[in-house]
Amino acid sequence: MTDLHERGHLLTEQVNPNSQNLDQLSCLELVEIFNREDEKAVAAVAAAKIQLAQAIEHTAECLQKGGRLFYVGAGTSGRLGVLDAAECPPTFCTPPELVQGIIAGGAGALVRSSEDLEDRFQDGETAIQERQITQLDVVVGITAGGTTPYVHGAINAARQRGATTIFIACVPAEQVSIEADIDIRLLTGPEVLAGSTRLKAGTATKLALNILSTGVMVRLGKVYGNRMVDVAVTNNKLRDRALRILQDLTGLSREASDFLLERSGKWVKLALLMHWTGLDKEQSLQLLSENQGNLRAAIASGKNYNKF
Template sequence: MARSKKRLSFNINDSLTDRGYLPTEQTNILSSGIDQLSTNQLVNLFSEEDKKPQIAVKGASFEISEAIDKIIPRISKGGKIFYIGAGTSGRLGVLDAAECPPTFCTPPELVQGVIAGGYDALFSSAERIEDDLNAGQIDLQTRGFSKKDSLIGIMAGGTTPYVHGALSFGKEISALTIAISCVPKDVVFIPCDVDIRLVTGPELLAGSTRLKAATATKMALNIISTSVMIRLGKVYGNRMIDLSISNTKLLDRSLRILKELVQLERADAFQLLERCDGSVKLSLLVHTSKLSVEECRNLLKLNANNLRQTLAALGLPQLN
């Protein structure tokens, strides 16, 4: 029986786009013989190359800071954060968004990750959808994206139509638009308000942006989301006082925070947490102020849910 030929799901016009000019697609001279290296040589080469994402993030510190400072007032007025991307970039956004509720007790809709191809694309390839210029806008509209919100478009090479379309839509409706890519500004133009470029150079495996580019992007997303939450009062000192107690590890962390900051023993701390519906922040204020749970809850609301600000308003000393 004759074997049927596998046909490409593209046409001849699709072959006219040459992305070889993108640094993320070029070959890295350091890895030209990577398939001939010993295992130890491979590990050492990757370890050296993985120092570059940190340098790239540091080089974009001004733009990252600008993004954070522009996101905060929008959230304070009821806006949300949307990450959008395709493939690895989309998965990184979904991952960062998924970490916010347990870490900072945020509602799941506050920080959302949108990936080309939807839920199934988290586990299997759906990269063909990234070529659809209109799909990103449609996905955002389906989620109720509005001018109050902040959009972070993620694309290593800076050319993904799915993300470009989403960013253009965001600008049209006056939402805050932020782009994160790993190519210089003079190589690719991206329509956005804040343009974060994490220039990591060619990958050791040519074109595999799940390596350095993804590492730099993950670092930038960590900084952005964590810094926004710190500015929103979800952190006191370096403790996550708005964490969601969803397992025994987080219960233990909550109890230790209460012991470290207000010297409560674990049994007493547990009882206080129960009275305060599992809120570490509320527990800290109740114990320190000696006021009722309801009074403390109202005081926090009056002070933007910021514990430091609430303690100052009450004339109480800050916690150690």
């Protein structure tokens, strides 16, 4: 494997020939060059679609068996992992322990630079040990340049514990190799500002994490059609969204949707099942449980009930 401290040859560290006069550009020209280069982030994600699909499939299987998903990174990569993990509970009503973000330096590194902590391979191993990672879990190591020792330590420890490992980097495998179950390379090329991987590399990483977590939640039955039927109704905005989902899918008035939502305990998925099957709350809860929370499957099996 490449020396984790040698970085000059890496794709993410190269000088971009398209932006060598960056400090001489007008504000409009700055926006234009950033916009052109950012298009490469979308293309990089598209090029990794097979690996991303594999990551979704394997992660969903592990979570269905009781496993957890962990993102591990440092600096920008770590912050992106923490952000994606933090957005799962409000979006999909998941328990906070199901998807977790681990960042070198801990919570303080989210708002203060702690880049020196990424150099500690052993700290990455320790983070995995402290969370008692098992063979049911999935560990996603995120490092734009591919060399972060903290991430490599985490992946190494996760593999030893039998967990499924996924590696996300923005350099080709021939520059930085690693042993991981799924190897995702987002080749965005040299940055507009040389070496600043919070730009294209960060954008591509955010896109990939969005796809991974949302894809997994779709496979887990957290979505019906393209609606957030497991959205947590915790504020006025989310209550309004829940009511609009119920209105759109059932044809009920807002008042009737509000009544149905309250009867279900503010759970859109349960409210829909109750409406479409005519079952009461307890029967609908049992039906959902029997179908691992999958609404479409619960509706189909609900035909066996006399009240359907």
